[in-house]
Amino acid sequence: MNSLFILNNINFLAQVIAALEITKVRVPSSYSLSRDEGDTKPLILGCDYDIDDEKSKGFVLKWKHNDLQFYQWIPSRNPVVFSAFKGHIDESYSESSDRLHKHSVLKFINPMANYTGNYTCQVATYEEVKSSTAHLQIIVPETDFSLGFQRETNGSTVVFCNVGEIYPLPDVSLRIDDQKVSDAVAFEQVQDYTGYYNVSVQYILPDPNQNLQLQCDVTIPATDYSLHTSMPYQGKWPHSDEKNETNLLKTIAKLGFLHL
Ligand SMILES: *[C@@H]1O[C@H](CO)[C@@H](O)[C@H](O)[C@H]1NC(C)=O
Ligand SMILES: *[C@@H]1O[C@H](CO)[C@@H](O)[C@H](O)[C@H]1NC(C)=O
Ligand SMILES: *[C@@H]1O[C@H](CO)[C@@H](O)[C@H](O)[C@H]1NC(C)=O
Ligand SMILES: *[C@@H]1O[C@H](CO)[C@@H](O)[C@H](O)[C@H]1NC(C)=O
Ligand SMILES: *[C@@H]1O[C@H](CO)[C@@H](O)[C@H](O)[C@H]1NC(C)=O
Numbered sequence: 001m002n003s004l005f006i007l008n009n010i011n012f013l014a015q016v017i018a019a020l021e022i023t024k025v026r027v028p029s030s031y032s033l034s035r036d037e038g039d040t041k042p043l044i045l046g047c048d049y050d051i052d053d054e055k056s057k058g059f060v061l062k063w064k065h066n067d068l069q070f071y072q073w074i075p076s077r078n079p080v081v082f083s084a085f086k087g088h089i090d091e092s093y094s095e096s097s098d099r100l101h102k103h104s105v106l107k108f109i110n111p112m113a114n115y116t117g118n119y120t121c122q123v124a125t126y127e128e129v130k131s132s133t134a135h136l137q138i139i140v141p142e143t144d145f146s147l148g149f150q151r152e153t154n155g156s157t158v159v160f161c162n163v164g165e166i167y168p169l170p171d172v173s174l175r176i177d178d179q180k181v182s183d184a185v186a187f188e189q190v191q192d193y194t195g196y197y198n199v200s201v202q203y204i205l206p207d208p209n210q211n212l213q214l215q216c217d218v219t220i221p222a223t224d225y226s227l228h229t230s231m232p233y234q235g236k237w238p239h240s241d242e243k244n245e246t247n248l249l250k251t252i253a254k255l256g257f258l259h260l
Pocket of ligand 1: 066
């Protein structure tokens with residue numbers, strides 16, 4: 001094998017790489033749906049690429065959602081949207097007037113929770129095919145987020161944190177005096193039609209008489225979404241009632257003993 005052959009090969013590769021390269025697939029890691037109409041920020045997915053105009057014969061740009069193609073654009077034609085996304089993409093949206101970039105960007109109309117998934121931008125010419133993928137997580141914000149406690153009649157105090165109607169399933173954790181509670185019990189429910197989650201995390205205080213700082217943290221894995229709230233907890237102070245009760249019991253016991 002002579003070195004000239006290798007050199008020629010490297011040259012050939014370098015030219016190929018320069019002709020078409022996806023530099024960035026602009027997919028946010030998460031997008032929060034708004035519960036109030038009109039307060040929505042747009043969901044835009046972009047595909048940035050460098051392309052050599054002279055080697056752009058046969059140019060086709062495709063977008064796929066979990067390997068299912070839903071968008072195709074050929075320069076000088078209008079983009080075509082199909083399958084589940086038909087009617088859900090603003091086909092007139094454009095961020096560039098360049099012949100080979102005009103319709104590479106997607107602007108969604110009224111995104112839905114099931115838009116979550118892997119998005120692949122694929123750009124092809126007669127000579128090359130390049131693609132790049134990124135994951136989008138759609139978040140449905142909670143309708144309820146509450147931290148509190150309940151004193152049971154048996155003397156136990158249960159601390160709870162509830163998160164209502166959120167998607168996807170969040171991590172909910174309790175902190176007491178800034179220490180994460182590792183043995184709290186979590187209850188999860190899935191709503192029938194929407195698939196949204198209700199999560200309740202509960203914990204019985206080992207010593208309900210102590211003053212404490214309660215905190216609840218909610219996160220959605222692999223996204224920036226987080227919620228925090230905290231409140232002080234006042235132990236049963238002063239414990240005069242209980243002491244009196246105890247004293248009374250002791251007195252009864254003593255009396256009983258005396259009667260025997
Ligand atoms: C998305 O891509 C990740 C990483 O490649 C993979 O683990 C996951 O199964 C994909 N999700 C779907 C819905 O295809
Ligand atoms: C999302 O769900 C709606 C119905 O609720 C369905 O019409 C649509 O095809 C789904 N979209 C995707 C991308 O799965
Ligand atoms: C008190 O009642 C609560 C709720 O019914 C229960 O979870 C807890 O275990 C009880 N505590 C004791 C000490 O029995
Ligand atoms: C879920 O939480 C919401 C809001 O707190 C509440 O209205 C709804 O009744 C809960 N659903 C279930 C099944 O508990
Ligand atoms: C507790 O008992 C003492 C003496 O029996 C009484 O003076 C006091 O008022 C009681 N405290 C309460 C809170 O009932």
